Amino acid sequence: MKLERFYGILIPILSIILGIAVGAIVMIAGGYDAGEGFYQLYYGIFGEPYSIGETLRATAPLIFAGLAVAFAFRTGLFNIGVEGQVLVGWMVAVWIGISFDLPTAIHLPLALIGAGLAGALWAAVPGVLKAVFHVHEVITSIMMNYIALYLTNDILRRYIGITNERTETVKESASLASTFLSELTDFSRLHNGIFVAVLAAAVFWFILWKTTLGYELRAVGFNKSAAEYAGMSVKRNIVLSFVISGVFAGLAGAMEGLGTFQNMTLNASFTGVGFDGIAVALLGANNPIGVVLAALLFAGLNIGGLSMQQVGIPPELIKIIIAFIIIFVASGYAIRLVIDRFTTKKDMAKTSKGAGK
Amino acid sequence: MKKKSLLALAATGFAMSSVLAACGGDEKESNGGSGGEKDSFKVGMVTDTGGVDDKSFNQSAWEGLTKFGKENDLKEGTGYKYLQSAKQSDYQPNLQQLARAKYDLILGIGFLMAEDINKVATQFKDNNFAIVDMVVEQPNVASIVFKEQEGSFLVGVVAGLTTKTDKVGFVGGVNSDLIKKFESGFKAGVKAVNPEAEVLVQYAEDFNAAEKGQAIASGMYGKKADIIYHAAGGTGVGVFTEAKNRKKNGEEVWVIGVDRDQVEEGMPENVTLTSMVKRVDIAVEKVAKDTKDGKFPGGKIVEFGLQDGGVDIAPSKDNISEDILTKVDEYKKKMMDGEIKVPATDDEYKAYEASL
Incomplete structure (x- = not known):
């Protein structure tokens, strides 16, 4: 039964393979050349320095969004409100970025902290509602997404100022842009945010596994009643978990606001970063390294998917592949059953053979 | 028995992967081939998030491009094509993609793409770009606006x-x-x-x-x-x-x-x-045609008004x-x-x- 230990890795990998296989079937069914499609996908991710840069650029916000979902999940909470927290974080980051004149050493951290706090504040609402009134966090956090979407648009228009549906560009002192990284990757929009994101994954690990707070949070996640019995405040931990999750989500917004776009546009619909974060956390098994790897994969698929249009394959196909990967991960239990059946039979066969001798 | 079926499975896997590899190889060659023919004109457009079937701007632009392609015996997908953007962050990679594939004219549909066009046009000085509904001041960008x-x-x-x-x-x-x-x-x-x-x-x-x-x-x-x-x-x-x-x-x-x-x-x-x-299709077709004839209006603002059919009153007039x-x-x-x-x-x- 040594396989047990590898399930954590095996199931995501199998799911990815199966997801891609379904993608191939869909391509063939749609009359496209799957071989060409996958070649373009591969080329679109690794083919040129530019595409590698863009993939890494798209990875940064996904890491943050994935960490946000995973963090709450470790306390047994579903933060479906990452999308809204991303938006408020994005807005505050841009607002700080355009309205102050400060040296980089102060301005950039200030903008990042502002984004994190905004996300935290937004996430605190479902957290408190859950802790105090036992309102289900899935419902409240989803609804907070809509409030965030329309409120940010309104604040952008009313107070921050919009020309041609976008704000001004953030000042250089608050920007995450890096000429070095950009030139290294043939003028992609890769920015320093990727380092911040990886650092955040380390912080995620540190909080959860190296601090008393993290121990408590995880204890609440494992068993609320037991945690309470052991003298931990479940309410406090629920709110804290949401708040910290919100910080990660707000920073995902800062990646877009201070990195990718350097401004904020009026959003007619959700950015999708927060929802992709759920998928990233799921595939990454709520583990910081897993989240980073899953974010890389999804960013790669999204960017590489654009190249599939070169051979006429609609980029929506990538969404089908991602959806199937998620379905397979979510049904990991079924995969586990299948593996179990095969291995136990083999084991039994072995032992019976052994016994025969 | 078990071993045999496993082997078969592995074999199929190998066969599959070699097929994939073969296809990949072919693609690369054909890519190189089409890049070699210098005289064939290539024009591409990048849609905004509305997509090519938005019943508005993007669709109209694509209709214009399709008409241009058919009139000049270009093949859809290689001679003229569109790239769809799912998110705003896709504008730049899509524009870049066309620029790298050495498209002779790259159109950005909608003013939301202005900054992206500006950036990509600065990097790819040999490609010609055009933007609809906005003015981008670059020597290799034509700005298409309407009266x-x-x-x-x-x-x-x-x-x-x-x-x-x-x-x-x-x-x-x-x-x-x-x-x-x-x-x-x-x-x-x-x-x-x-x-x-x-x-x-x-x-x-x-x-x-x-x-x-x-x-x-x-x-x-x-x-x-x-x-x-x-x-x-x-x-x-x-x-x-x-x-x-x-x-x-x-x-x-x-x-x-x-x-x-x-x-x-x-x-x-x-x-x-x-x-x-507002006939985006007419404007797109005209700029594509001019570019093909070597008269790309780079750095200029191309205005379309009544005179050239860029704007007009709708054809259905039953209520007037x-x-x-x-x-x-x-x-x-x-x-x-x-x-x-x-x-x-x-x-x-x-x-x-x-x-x-």
């Missing part, structure tokens, strides 16, 4: 002659230079034929807020305006909704559509009086009387002859009003 004021003037003439209450309305999306062109042209058209008429003007400050459009329309119709011209994208949907509701209750109200023939939006109550059409249509043609001729200069800004409109 919306001229088309708006024509529908203004229709409104001025059709109104029974001598009151008409204008609903703008966002108060900007672009939408001011619609407003100024419309007001000028109304006043030209009906100096008594009053034009109510309101901006929704949003292109995607149907509920705001409906509220504004309700206010205007309430103040006895009987025709509303909207230049407000998705917000205009609300104007149609309000007009249809009122028409159901027996009120005689009309909407004038924008960008394309919006007669369907007014059905089944039939509230679309006419529409101001013959007399009014004759008037419209009269004014069309005057504009083309340069007898009337249609105002495009607030200042120009003031001067125009004073001259009446």
Whole structure:
């Protein structure tokens, strides 16, 4: 039964393979050349320095969004409100970025902290509602997404100022842009945010596994009643978990606001970063390294998917592949059953053979 | 038994992967091949997040490009093609993709892509770019803009002659230079034929807020305006909704559509009086053709007005009387002859009003 230990890795990998296989079937069914499609996908991710840069650029916000979902999940909470927290974080980051004149050493951290706090504040609402009134966090956090979407648009228009549906560009002192990284990757929009994101994954690990707070949070996640019995405040931990999750989500917004776009546009619909974060956390098994790897994969698929249009394959196909990967991960239990059946039979066969001798 | 089936599975796997590899190899070669033929013209466009079937801008642009491609015996996918953007962050990778594939002309559809075009055009100085509805100042970018004021003037003439209450309305999306062109042209058209008429003007400050459009329309119709011209994208949907509701209750109200023939939006109550059409397809086709003929208007602003069919009054005219249509043609001729200069800004409109 040594396989047990590898399930954590095996199931995501199998799911990815199966997801891609379904993608191939869909391509063939749609009359496209799957071989060409996958070649373009591969080329679109690794083919040129530019595409590698863009993939890494798209990875940064996904890491943050994935960490946000995973963090709450470790306390047994579903933060479906990452999308809204991303938006408020994005807005505050841009607002700080355009309205102050400060040296980089102060301005950039200030903008990042502002984004994190905004996300935290937004996430605190479902957290408190859950802790105090036992309102289900899935419902409240989803609804907070809509409030965030329309409120940010309104604040952008009313107070921050919009020309041609976008704000001004953030000042250089608050920007995450890096000429070095950009030139290294043939003028992609890769920015320093990727380092911040990886650092955040380390912080995620540190909080959860190296601090008393993290121990408590995880204890609440494992068993609320037991945690309470052991003298931990479940309410406090629920709110804290949401708040910290919100910080990660707000920073995902800062990646877009201070990195990718350097401004904020009026959003007619959700950015999708927060929802992709759920998928990233799921595939990454709520583990910081897993989240980073899953974010890389999804960013790669999204960017590489654009190249599939070169051979006429609609980029929506990538969404089908991602959806199937998620379905397979979510049904990991079924995969586990299948593996179990095969291995136990083999084991039994072995032992019976052994016994025969 | 078990081992055999496992082996078979592995074998199939190998076969599959070698097939994939083979395909990959072929693709690479064919890619290299098509890049080698220097004389074949390649033109591509990048849609904004609306997609190529948005029944508006992107679709119109693609229709123009398709027409151009067919006329020049280009193949879809290699000679002319579009790339779809799912998110705003996809604009740049998509533009880059076409630039790297050495497309001779790369079109960005919609002003939201302005910054991205600006950046990619600076990096790829040998490629030609074009942007619709915005001016990007780069030597290798052609800026395609329209004289919306001229088309708006024509529908203004229709409104001025059709109104029974001598009151008409204008609903703008966002108060900007672009939408001011619609407003100024419309007001000028109304006043030209009906100096008594009053034009109510309101901006929704949003292109995607149907509920705001409906509220504004309700206010205007309430103040006895009987025709509303909207230049407000998705917000205009609300104007149609309000007009249809009122028409159901027996009120005689009309909407004038924008960008394309919006007669369907007014059905089944039939509230679309006419529409101001903006022919993105004609503009795209023209710029593609010029580029192919070696006359790429780089660094220039290419304006499309009545003269070249860039703007016009919609073809469906069932709700307009013959007399009014004759008037419209009269004014069309005057504009083309340069007898009337249609105002495009607030200042120009003031001067125009004073001259009446």
